[in-house]
Amino acid sequence: MRHVIDNRVPAHPVPVIRIRRLTKSYGHGDATVHALRGPDDPETGGPAGVGLDIEQGDYVAVMGSSGSGKSTLMNILGCLDVPTSGRYLLDGIDVGHLDEQQLSLVRNRKIGFVFQSFNLIPRTTALAQVELPLAYAGVRTAERRRRAMAALSLVGLAERAGHKPNELSGGQQQRVAVARALVTAPALLLADEPTGNLDSRSTEEVLALIDGLNATGRTVVLITHEDEVARHAKRVLRLVDGQIVDDVRQAPVDGPPPFLYEAEVRA
C-alpha cells in the first residue's frame, strides 16, 4: 500500500498526472462494458481501477489495439470525458469535482490536444487557429498575435500563417495543430495518434517536433498503436482490455527523448 505523497520535499515536483482506481464503464447491468477496469479487486471481485503517475517532463506512449481502452484513457486525461469512478489529479488539481465551465478552463490552460484527424477549424487561417486558445483565455490581441506567430515559427510554418486548412498539406495541418496545442504553454501535451493520417516523411517531421518539445521540458502523452512511434517515447504503457499490462521505461525522465539522444550520439 502506497501512501499519499503530499509531504515530499519540493525537489520532487507534483506529478502532472496522478490517477487512482480509475474506472470507466458504459451501459448498465449485464450489458455493462468496462472500458477501463484495471486489475480485479481481490476483495470484491469487481474492477479495482487503473492507477498511474506521470512525472513532469516525461514522454509516455500509450499503446494498445483498438478496444483496449486507450482512447477512453486519452479522453479522460484530456478532460473531455468524466470517469465512472476514481480520482484524477491534473497538475495537482482534482478535476473530478469541476463543473463544465471549470473543465473548459482546465482544457484551455493545462492541456494541448493533437488529434489524428488534425481537427483544424475550417475556413480559418493558420494564425487564427493558433490564436484561438489564447482568445478563449482572454489574451489581448497584440500579445495573442505575437505568441501565435512564435508558436508557428517553432513548427516552421511562420510563412504559411495566412493559409487556410484546405491550402495546407496533411503534415502542415498537423504542425499547425501542434502549434495550437503548445501556444498556451500547457502542462500536458496530449497527442492521439498524431501520425495516423500522415505519410512517413510528415510522420518524421511531426515526431521530431514532439521530441523537441519534450526535450525542452514539456510533458507528452502520446497514444499510438505503432511501435515505430512508441520508440520515440521515454516510457511505454501497454493497455489490454482496460488494464495496464506493461510499463517499460526506455529513457530517464530528466534526459532527452531517446531518438533525439540517438541523433545526438550519431552526430
Next chain:
Amino acid sequence: MILWQTLRFAVGGLAANKVRSALTMLGVLIGVASVILLLAVGNGSSQAVKDSITSLGTNSLTVSAGSAAGGSRATSSVKKLTVADAKALASDGDSSAIKSVAPVVTTSGTALYGNISYSPGSIVGTYPAYFETANQKVAHGEYFTDDDVLGSRKVAVLGATTAKQLFDTEDPVGKKIVLGGTPFTVVGVLQAKGGSGFTDPDDVVIAPLPTVQNAFTGFGPVNQILVQAASADTTTAAQAEITRVLLGTHAIADPSKADFRITNQASLLTARESTTKTFTVLLGAVAAISLLVGGIGITNIMLVTVTERTREIGIRKALGAPRAVILGQFLTESTLLSVIGAGLGVAAGLIGSHFSIVGIKPVVIPESVLGAFGIAVAIGLFFGSYPANRAASLRPIDALRHE
C-alpha cells in the same frame, strides 16, 4: 476580445453558405417588408378616408328632398325644398348650432370659351356660404359675394378641372365664358381637391344661385340645402334644429313623415374609417405571421448549421471554449441573419411604399418600421437561442466523435 472575434466568426459562418444564408434572410426580409408595407397600405387607406372627410367640408350636413323612409314617393305630398326653407333655417334666431346655410341647385350644360366647348361635370348655383361649408377654396382670383347673389350678376368660379379644360394654361380670371347662352365672367379658380371616387369634384362651375336659376333651372325648388354646423360637436344639435324648422315650414306634425332627409356624410365616413382600422389590423396580422415564418426559417437553418458544425464545436470545446462563447457565437450568427434580413426588409418596405398599391398610396407608420425591425431582431435571438443552446450544451467528446 471576444465581441469582435465572435462577429468575425459569425460573418465567416454565414459567408460559408451564401445561398442558404441569403434564403434565410429573404424570409425575414419578406416578413419585415410586408409588415411595414401592409400597415402602410392600411394606414394610407384610412388617411384617404380622413382626407375625403375634410374635403367634403367640415361639419357639413346635406338636406335633400324625399322621405327618409323612402316610402313617400307613393304619396303625392312630397314638398320640394325651396329657397324659403333655406331662409327659414338661416333666420332661425335661437339656433347656435347652425353656422351657415346655402341652398344649392345643380344642373348641367355646355360652357364655351372662344371656340372651345366643354361640358363640366356640374353647374352649381348657390350662396357664398357654400364655399366654406363644402370646403371649396379659391386658389386664384376670388369668391363671388352676397352682392353678386343679390344682383344676380353673371359671375362664376371654376373648378380646377373645368378651368384646365377651357383655358389650358391661360389665366381664366376676368375672361368671359358662355354657359347655356348666358355670358359669365370668371372671378376665381378653385383649388384642386383630387377625386377619390367616380366623379371629379374639380369638374364644376359655381355661380350665384339666382343667376343659375335665371339661366337654367327657373325659380322653382332647390336640389339641396347645405348646412354648416357651428362645430363638429353640434352636428347632432344642428340636425335636430333643421328637422324642427323644416317640419314647421312644411307643416308636418309627425316627424316620421318628414319629406326631407338629412345626411351627415362625415359620420358615414367615420364608420368607414373604423372599417379600415379593422382592415389594417388584419393586414398587420398576416404580415406578422410571415415574420414568424421567417423566424422559424432561422431556427431551421441554425439547427442545420449546428449539426453540420458539431465537430467544429467539439474542437472549440477541446481548446477550452467556455459554454458562453459557443452560445454567443451561434446567437450572433442567427441575430446577424435577422438583423441583415430585417435591415433589407426595412429598405424594401420603404422603397415599396413609394408605389401606390391597389389605388391606395401607402403611408409608412414610423413605429411600424422600428417595431418590425425590433421584432425581427428579437425573433433572431429567440429562435436562434434553441439551436445555440443545443450547440453549447453538446458534450465535447460526443461533438468530437461526430462525423
